[in-house]
Amino acid sequence: MNARQSILDKLYQTRDLADFIPTKAEAPKLPTWNDQQKLEKFTQMISAVNGEVHSCEKNNWPHKLLEIAQQNKLGNLLHAPQTEWGAVLAAYFQATEHQLELLEYPQSIDEEGFKEKLFFSIDAAFTGSIGAIAETGTLIVWPNQHEPRLMSLVPPVHFCILEKEKIWNTFAELIENAGWQKGLPNNALLISGPSKTADIEQTLAYGAHGPSQLIVLVV
C-alpha cells in the first residue's frame, strides 16, 4: 500500500471520534477606521519597522522618487515600463536630466548574465502594489509578468507605489471581501517593511536577505 493511501486510511478510520467535538467560536470584532485614519495607521505601523512613507501627488511622485534616489546615491533602477505606473516613471525620466540608469527585466531571469547583475549590481527596483493593510502597515504585492517575484526582493532598495484609496483595515477584511478565493496568482505577497532579523541576541538588524530599504510612495 502506498504512503498516501496508508496515511489517509489511518485518518479516515479514526475521524469520527465521538468525543472530539470541535469548539465553536465567532470571529472577534475587528477594528475599522476611516480613510484618513487608515492611512495614518498604515504609515505609523510600517514606519515602526523602518519602512519609509512619502505622501506624494499623482503628478509629482516620479520627481520624489528621483530625489530619494539621488540622496541615496543610487546608480541604477529596475523598472517595468509596460505597467501603468512604470510607463509614467519612464516618461518622466525621459523628459528629465538625471544620472540614474534605468534598467528593465529581460524576458526571463535565465537570460545570459541577468541573474548575476540582479544579484550583485542592481541598486534598486520600482514596483506597483495592489493595496495595503492599515492594521499592520502592510503592502500587498502581486508579482506579475512585468514585475516578477525577484524585483521586490533582490535589489537592496525597493520603491513601491500605493494608492491611498486602496487601504484595507485588516488582513481578515481583505480576505473576506477581495475575492482571492476565486483564484490567487502563482505568488502573492504581503510586505511589511524592509527585511530584518533578530537572530543574534534578539537585536534587530535590517537588510537581512531582502531589501534593506523599503520606500513607499503614497498617491
Next chain:
Amino acid sequence: MSNSQKYTPNTSATSHIPVRQNDFNHQAHDALNDGQLRTNFRRAMDGLIAKRTAQFPDSDDLEARRLHAEAIRQRCLNKLPQLLEQLESNLKANGIKVHWAETAEQACEIIYGISECHQAKSMIKGKSMVSEEIELNHFMAERGIDCLESDMGEYIVQLAEEKPSHIIMPAIHKNAVEVAKLFEDKIPDHSYTEDIDELIQTGRRELRKAFFNADIGLSGVNFMVAETGTLCLVENEGNGRMSTHVPPVHVAVTGIEKVVEFLSDVPPLYHLLTRSATGQPITTYFNMISGPRGENEKDGPKEVHLVLLDNGRSQAYADAQMRKTLQCIRCGACMNHCPVYSRIGGHAYKTVYPGPIGKIISPHMMGLEQTKDLPSASTLCGACGDVCPVKIPIPSLLQRLRIELKRVVSSNDPQQVNMKGAGAGYNAIEARVWKIFSWIYSSRYRYKMLSWMASRFGKLLPNIGPVAVWSKVRSKPVPANKTLHQLMEQRSRQASGQSNGSDK
C-alpha cells in the same frame, strides 16, 4: 557569571542526534551549571515574554481570538483527511506536485529523488523544523548533496555544528560574542567584530552567493490552504522568499496537520502566530505560493513540490485528547514562558522540538521508550497552556502521557490507544506502591491510621530512594505532630467552648 564548563551539545550537523535513554537529568544538570547559557536564555525569554505581553493589551480580545483560533484548528483537524485530499487536488490543478511520506526516511528519499532528477549538487534551505525532524541535511550529505541553511539563526547553528535550540530562534542560546568568534573561525575574509549589523551583513554576503548558485530550494510551510491550493510561508529575513523564488526547483516539506480549510482561516491564525512568537504585529513577509513559474512569467521555480509528512502525527490524531497536540501553529510561546525550558535551554531535551510542545509531540514521533523523561520534565505550572494561542491543554496532555508511559500494556484492551512505546516506563515496585496508597486512601479508617502513624513516626522516614534525591538540596520533609483534621477538631472544640453553645 563563571563559565567553567563550556556547553557544547554532543551533536553535529553531520551526525544523528544521539538519543541515550534516561539522560534528560544529566543534560538538564549540565545545562543548569552553564552560567553563560542560562544568562543567554533568561535574557532572551524575558525579552520575548515582555514583547508578547505588549501585543495583547486587551485580555478579553485575546481570549476571544484564542477561542476563535482553537475553533478553526479543531474544525480543520476534524476534517483532516478530506482537507488533505482537497488540498492535493487543488495543488495539482495549480501545477504543484504532491508527495506523501509516512516516515522521516521516506520523506528524505522523496526529496533526494527530486534532487537526483535535476542532478542537483547544492540545496539552499529556508527555515524548516520538519527538515530537522527528518534529519534531511545528514541524509543529503551522505549522498553528496550540500545543504546550506539560509535563515540567519539556522546558518549560525549549522556553522557551529549544532542543532537549533528554539523552533523560532534557532541560535537563541548564543550571544553576540560567541557568534563573533564563530564567524571569525569559519568564514573566510571576515575579520572579527561584535557589531551585530556587521555580522548580519557578512551572513547576507555569504548567503547571497549560495542563493544565486543553488540548484534546489527547500522550505517549510506555515499554513496550507485547501480551498485555493496555496502554501503560506511566514518570515522576516527574505531567505524564505529567496529559497522559494530563486532556484529552479522548490521543495516544501511539512506535517499533515498544517492544512486549513478556507483562506479566511489564515488571518486569525497569522494574527496570533506572530504576536505570540516574537511580539510582532506581523512579519516582514507573508509569502503565498499557489503555483510554479507560469508560461508568461519571468522568474520563479519551474517546479514546486510539496512533501506531506506523517511521522507519528496520525497516532496523535487517533486519540480524541491527544489530537489537540496537532492544533499547534509552532509559535514557540509555550517554550518562551516555560520555567523549565528557560533554565535548561533547548538542547537538553535531545529532541528536535524542545520545551512544552516538544514534550507532547516528540513521544508520537520517537515513541515513548526514547522520550521516557519528557512527560515528567515539567512542573505542571500551566504557563504553556495559558499562553498557547490555540489553547492546547499541554499540562493535561503531559499527565495523559504519564499515564500512557506507566500503563500496563495489554493487547486485548480495545480502549487502549496504540501508542508507540506505551508502558515503557512501567515499574512494578512503583505500581505496587501506588496500589497500596490508593488502598489506604480509599478507606477512612486506614487513612486515619496512616496519618496517626505518620505524625508519630514520620521522623524515622529513611533517607533512601526519592527521599534521598529530594533532601540532597533541601531539608528532609517531616510530618507535623498533628494532622490538619486533628487541628481543626481542636479549633472547633475551643470555639464551641468559648461561645458557650451559641451558634456563632
